[in-house]
Every structure is written in C-alpha cells, then in structure tokens.
Amino acid sequence: MHPFTKHFSDSVSAWGEEKLIAGIRRWLGTASPRSPFGIGDDCAVLPAARGRQLLTVDPVIYGRHFDDTVPPCAVGAKLLKRNLSDLAAMGGRPTAAVLALTLDARVSRQWLAEFYRGLAACARHYRVPIVGGDIAQADGVVAASLTLLGRPAGPRIVTRTGARPGDWIYVTGVLGGSRRSRHHYQFTPRLAEGAWLAGQRGVRAMMDVSDGLAKDLHSLTPRGAVTALDPAALPRRAGGTVAAALSDGEDYELVFTLAARTPRAEFERSWRRAFPRTRLTCIGRLVRPGDQPAGSLNLDDYRGYEHLR
C-alpha cells in the first residue's frame, strides 16, 4: 500500500492534529495505558522499577525499511520487532516504548490507521505498553523511530564483549534472502531464545544479525582472534547462496559464542528441549590468527549492509 494519498480529504493534514491524536489513541487502544502512564502529558510516567535497564532505538523509513509491497500493519509490527530483536540479543524483556513519527502531510489516514493497528497488535502480543510519542511533519518522509526500554529477563545481561579464541560460534534460524522471502517483516524476534541463552553460563557474547553476518561477526570477534567458519555449515534460506547468507542483512537472528569447555552435545540437547522449532547451528569457531583450517570462509571477501551509502 502506498503511504501517500492524492486526495487531500484522505490525508492526515485534512484531519488536523487534534483528530489525529484522538485517532492514534483509538488505533492503539489497550496497547497505550491511560495518561499519565500513556499518551497525553509532557512525559509518560513509568511505574516503579528496580535494577538495571536496557535502552535501544531503531527506525523504519519509507524507501529503506519498507516499500509499497509491505502492508502498513506489518510496517508497524516490524518497527517494534526490530527493537525487540536488539533486546533479545542481550537477554532482555520489554518494559515500555515511545514512538516518534515524521510524516509528510499527504500521508493517508488509512495507511496510518493500519500502521498503528499493526503496531498495537504486536505491542499487545509482546506486552509492551506504547506510553508516548511525538508527531512532526517533513516533506516527502514517512519515518517512525521507536525507543524501547527493557529489563534483563534473568540475573545476567549478555553483551557483544567476552568471546575468546577457542569459542564455538552459533547462529539461530537461517540466513539470507530476507527481502525476497518477506522475512524482513515477518520474522519473530528471538526474545525467548535470547533470555534462555543469557541464562547459560557457557554463552559468552551475543548480538543480533541485522546488517549481515559478515559485517556483524566483527563486533563479536575479540582482539587476537579470527573467525573460522565452515561454509557448508552456514544455515541458508532455501534457494540462497553463501554470499546471501553472509551479506543480505535483516536476518534478525541471534549469533553467539559458546566457551570451548562447554559440553556441546548437552548444550544442544537442552536447546532442542527448550526450542524444538528454532534451528540452532554451530557455524565454526574463534581461533588464533593463522590457525584457520583450510577451506574456512574469509569474511573479508563479503560485505554486510552499509548504512549511509
């Protein structure tokens, strides 16, 4: 669905701000708590919390993260799920979200209503209250940025730091072909998996794969180590190449390293009991430079998604 309307009467601008905000409240429904805990004051008030928190922000932008082929309700859901994937990567659970919208005045009310309904349905499913937001106007733009607050699901937060030479490298799901297969908006954020992995002592470092494994793996690789990946082991989407699995991006899977001393068979059995429907693949390990077995993938031959290009 195209976000812009040719008929002024169908545009957000024709409605004006007051009606639009009333519409947003209606579309969000129970996904947005009552003021001051939701939309309608200078800030949203969040109920008392304890302990460490997690904070992340990610946008969806027309022409970049979605186009006319993506249903507006899926755009709204994708916006929240992208952020949930970041939270999953640290072993977190969502607490609350705020939304900053930037819209051209010609955006159609129907498009916006479906966007919000999709966001609201996803927010209810993952129990994330949408507590506030802002709407601003900019010509030619349909962009939404969501900030997600969360808390650790258990006692431990897993960061990108902490991997060591010798660690095994694992990835969830399959990689590549995210656009072609519509996975880029139909994916399920790995929240339960991330929380479970954060509870496993052997899991040393973790992140989500969003810009392509070839690029993202660099962030997990410590100094004095290189990756030794087996190309045959890479879990590819049906019909996809190794290059696609490494470079396409928008996989929203988890990649993590497992300490070498961890009993791998036992770890994998526990995983299958916990997540019988989520594929888990050991794709290689971290080794010292020069220790790569013959036939290992050279990640420098592949590129991930480059922003600002």
Added chain:
Amino acid sequence: MHPFTKHFSDSVSAWGEEKLIAGIRRWLGTASPRSPFGIGDDCAVLPAARGRQLLTVDPVIYGRHFDDTVPPCAVGAKLLKRNLSDLAAMGGRPTAAVLALTLDARVSRQWLAEFYRGLAACARHYRVPIVGGDIAQADGVVAASLTLLGRPAGPRIVTRTGARPGDWIYVTGVLGGSRRSRHHYQFTPRLAEGAWLAGQRGVRAMMDVSDGLAKDLHSLTPRGAVTALDPAALPRRAGGTVAAALSDGEDYELVFTLAARTPRAEFERSWRRAFPRTRLTCIGRLVRPGDQPAGSLNLDDYRGYEHLR
C-alpha cells in the same frame, strides 16, 4: 550553516559508516559512557535505578525546527533542551538519552560534527549521558529524534491533570517572538524551576508552553472551568503583541495552576528567593463558565502552532 555539502568528499557518505561512528564517539566524548553503558552494543545498559521514571521523545527537523541560520551546535543543544523542558514540566531530572538520526547522504561532516559537539556540551552541562542511538538514511532529510529518560526530582510528579476552578494561572519568563529573538534555540529549560514547583503543595497542574499558550492552556483546563486571562498581565517579549505571546509557540516556559487557598504573596516571595532571575507572572485564573470578568481574553480567538498543516 547549510547541512548539505556539494562536495562528495565532505559528505557523511564518503566517510562510510565505520568512520562515522568513530567520529560520533569522538564528538560526544565524555557525554557518552563506555559500552555497554553507552554506544556500541545492541542496547545500552542503564545502572540500577529505583522508583518511578519519566519518558519523553521530541525531534528537531530541518525546515521545521531549524534552518540555515541556526548554528549546528545550537541545533544539537536545542534537541536535548526541548526534551529537558518536557521533563521540567513534570518536576523531573534527566537520567539518560538515546538519539535516532535520519540523514541525507549529502549531509556534510562538518555540520554533523558541530551538531554532535553542541549536543555533547549541553549533555555534559545537564549531566545527561547519551547512551545510544541509530543512524539511518533518507533522501532530503536532516532529522534527529531524542528520547529522554528521567526520574522525579522529589517525591512528587506534577501532571497536566488536577487544576480546579478558582486556581490561579502562572507562567514563567516571557512569551512570543521566539523565532525572531532566537529564543527558540537559546532558551534555558526550566529544570530547576520545575523541580521546585513540584515540591510546592499549592501547584496543582503544570506543563511546558511549546505550541503557544492559547493552544496549550486547553490541556490544563479541567471540565467545568474556563480561563479568565488578563491581557495586560501577559508577559510579552519586548516588541511583541498579545497575539504573538499567545500563538507563536516554542516558548519553552512553564505554565501551572496554583490552588486558590494558597497564600499568593508568600508563594511569590519564596519564588523570588529561589529564582531571583526568572520572571513569574500571574496571568489570570480558572473560573466557572459565565464567571469571566469583562475584558478577559477569549482564547478561542487565537491559535497555537498546529502540527501537520
């Protein structure tokens, strides 16, 4: 300063993502803590906190909130100060901020460096760590959206709800002419004043004036009450009209109501002791419909800033 460069070599795009992120770290300097408490992981980790929190989001957009006449460092500072003003309006103090940038590939590195340096200086001044963010590309756009997390400065949060007929209406500073006078980016958010006011029992409801008093006051006015404002009492910026004071917007002042039974002279003396340099004006009161004295301003004759127009 114009945000776009004609020379590719000076653009953010020529630098590429990796160098750009390294630049952002450098420009932010001590305003951004080390990972995982700052930029560099899937989420930022926030140190343990207790009690209720406040959350707000506001953007700055090229062509809307700034133009070529505003120095980029002032754009960065304005972005944070707009959000601090929302926090001030509830009696809050800042805890942490994240930033979502949406940039055209032709934005100049010099513009962006000065934007970040201005943001960083402001963040250090108000002790707000910039803990994370995101950069995305969109053609023709220079937009930044900041989400600010805070906590109440004292035991009480003041909302927009709670005013009653008979309450006095007060406003800080002077109103109107915000663009002309450069106040729209040179203002000081009323954080200390907001925290002090939240500690005064007589203060019943509060908000910041951002879309013009004529529009914003509606949010403070409860059912069964109307405003009775004395046009002569309105604190106007030098050379400004009553209409400008009511409609211009971007005042970033506080408006609040004071319970009728509060000893006003004593309240105002305490204010002057606490804030000898911040003007405070009683501009009228809330009355029952029909009880407006002759000569009262009719707010319906004025409009505030309408978004999406």
